[in-house]
Amino acid sequence: FYDFSGRIVIATLRQAFPEMGPIDLQDLRRVDFTLPTVHGALGIAFDRSRVSASNPHQLLVLMVIAGLLMTLIAFFFLRNQLRPIRRLARAAEEFGKGRIVPYKPSGAVEVRSAGNAFLDMRARIERQIEQRTLLLSGVSHDLRTPLTRLKLGLAMLDEDEARPMMRDVDDMQRLLDDFLAFVRGDATEESADLADPVALVAAVVEDARRAGLAVALHSVEGRGEAMLRAGAVRRALENLLGNATRYGTRAEVSVAILERAVRISVEDDGPGIPKDRRDEAMRPFTRLDDARNQDRGTGTGLGLAIAADIARSHGGTLRLGESARLGGLKAEIVLAR
Numbered sequence: 001f002y003d004f005s006g007r008i009v010i011a012t013l014r015q016a017f018p019e020m021g022p023i024d025l026q027d028l029r030r031v032d033f034t035l036p037t038v039h040g041a042l043g044i045a046f047d048r049s050r051v052s053a054s055n056p057h058q059l060l061v062l063m064v065i066a067g068l069l070m071t072l073i074a075f076f077f078l079r080n081q082l083r084p085i086r087r088l089a090r091a092a093e094e095f096g097k098g099r100i101v102p103y104k105p106s107g108a109v110e111v112r113s114a115g116n117a118f119l120d121m122r123a124r125i126e127r128q129i130e131q132r133t134l135l136l137s138g139v140s141h142d143l144r145t146p147l148t149r150l151k152l153g154l155a156m157l158d159e160d161e162a163r164p165m166m167r168d169v170d171d172m173q174r175l176l177d178d179f180l181a182f183v184r185g186d187a188t189e190e191s192a193d194l195a196d197p198v199a200l201v202a203a204v205v206e207d208a209r210r211a212g213l214a215v216a217l218h219s220v221e222g223r224g225e226a227m228l229r230a231g232a233v234r235r236a237l238e239n240l241l242g243n244a245t246r247y248g249t250r251a252e253v254s255v256a257i258l259e260r261a262v263r264i265s266v267e268d269d270g271p272g273i274p275k276d277r278r279d280e281a282m283r284p285f286t287r288l289d290d291a292r293n294q295d296r297g298t299g300t301g302l303g304l305a306i307a308a309d310i311a312r313s314h315g316g317t318l319r320l321g322e323s324a325r326l327g328g329l330k331a332e333i334v335l336a337r
Contacts, residue, residue: 009051084111095122097315097336099192136180143176195228197262201255204237214250215241222257226337236310239303240331244268248328262335267323278320282308
């Protein structure tokens with residue numbers, strides 16, 4: 001069926017000798033056929049190279065087979081070369097989300113070099129985080145001890161005289177707690193586990209309502225679980241709710257669970273933040289009193305910075321915008337699933 005030149009030979013012979021009998025081309029090197037004569041059938045045979053090129057169809061078939069074979073070999077070769085790169089990319093992506101996955105360098109020399117460099121970098125970062133955790137633990141203890149002594153001393157004074165000083169000590173305590181929470185960041189020993197974001201947000205909202213804050217769970221979209229540091233996400237949401245109720249009269253929370261992300265939005269009816277100052281608002285120790293409300297702004301300027309840091313540790317981000325429903329600020333935490 002693939003003898004294309006044979007078809008041409010047959011057609012040419014049939015045209016020249018219409019009365020000829022069957023033509024035999026089974027032997028690719030010979031042409032055999034018969035011609036009727038007055039003395040009977042005359043068998044004729046000759047070398048096929050006299051009427052056609054030496055089997056060009058075989059060359060064509062060979063080229064097709066060789067091409068398919070080389071394509072197959074290249075496919076498996078490239079797949080084996082790309083698999084180590086995918087493993088390295090996955091290990092780097094998971095580490096960026098705060099998760100440690102086993103990884104062993106393999107593949108080509110260049111890929112192994114890149115993998116070993118990544119492992120060295122990851123080890124240095126983990127060592128730095130561990131050292132920072134130990135340092136902060138000591139600093140926290142050393143700073144809280146004199147604050148506790150101050151509180152005990154103020155408790156022995158007259159209440160009217162001690163009240164303003166006690167407020168100062170409480171502000172120092174809150175500033176210390178917020179600063180340590182911000183600096184600690186990824187240094188927390190909490191590991192990421194599967195958690196239900198809707199249940200987590202509902203619990204935080206209920207705790208805020210019990211504390212007397214005007215907070216409501218407005219909407220829930222989608223269901224499912226995600227790898228989260230539940231304690232860190234709770235702290236970020238509490239910071240956003242604290243800001244919302246400090247600068248506004250009420251706050252609403254929305255949760256959307258998408259295929260590759262979890263979105264948690266907090267909206268308030270406060271004065272909001274101008275668009276050109278929203279990036280500045282997420283910097284540590286930044287208080288935009290003129291943009292918000294100076295009479296009610298008693299924070300330390302770390303709430304948004306802590307929330308943004310926690311979002312980044314989950315492979316996400318913190319976005320600030322304007323609430324279309326309440327007219328104030330809309331803070332949206334996006335966490336990777």
